[in-house]
Amino acid sequence: MANMAAAHSDRKPSRLDPEAMPRRDFLGLAAAGSAIAALLAAIAGMLRLPRAAVLPAPSKKYRVTLPESLAPGTAFIPPGRSTALFRGADGVYAVSTICTHLGCVVKPAPDGFHCPCHGSRFAPDGAVLKGPAPSPLPWVAVSRAGEGTYVVDEGKAVPSGRKEAV
Numbered sequence: 658m659a660n661m662a663a664a665h666s667d668r669k670p671s672r673l674d675p676e677a678m679p680r681r682d683f684l685g686l687a688a689a690g691s692a693i694a695a696l697l698a699a700i701a702g703m704l705r706l707p708r709a710a711v712l713p714a715p716s717k718k719y720r721v722t723l724p725e726s727l728a729p730g731t732a733f734i735p736p737g738r739s740t741a742l743f744r745g746a747d748g749v750y751a752v753s754t755i756c757t758h759l760g761c762v763v764k765p766a767p768d769g770f771h772c773p774c775h776g777s778r779f780a781p782d783g784a785v786l787k788g789p790a791p792s793p794l795p796w797v798a799v800s801r802a803g804e805g806t807y808v809v810d811e812g813k814a815v816p817s818g819r820k821e822a823v
């Protein structure tokens with residue numbers, strides 16, 4: 658056995674034997690491979706970027722059925738919406754609940770709306786009762802779509818006082 662190993666190590670190298678790779682070449686190849694792998698990872702990361710990470714905003718136009726028990730002068734704010742609807746004998750109307758001062762969402766109150774940010778107060782028809790809000794809450798378009806059902810378009814302002822038939 659020892660003779661075989663000695664005979665093997667004494668063998669004269671053939672010109673067909675692969676050359677041993679010098680350490681410098683090996684390190685160079687390893688560095689190039691690492692750079693290519695990092696580049697591919699960066700490209701894969703960039704390809705993921707264009708995907709939108711936000712949800713589309715809900716439509717500003719929506720259908721709502723007013724509760725039968727909604728008393729005149731009482732605000733009904735559909736969940737997730739920024740509009741208050743009122744029903745009276747003379748019709749239905751909708752008022753934006755976005756404060757005209759700096760855009761906070763106003764809260765319904767017995768006398769209309771209160772803004773929790775800087776204390777503005779509004780009447781149920783949106784008129785300013787107390788500043789600093791500079792202007793009334795805007796009215797938005799309402800149209801009748803059926804018995805007790807209405808279509809509200811938060812993106813379409815209408816002049817104050819325009820009501821939809823009950």
Ligand code: FES
Pocket residue numbers: 756757758759760761772773774775776777788789790
């Ligand atoms: S945002 Fe409503 S009073 Fe300032």
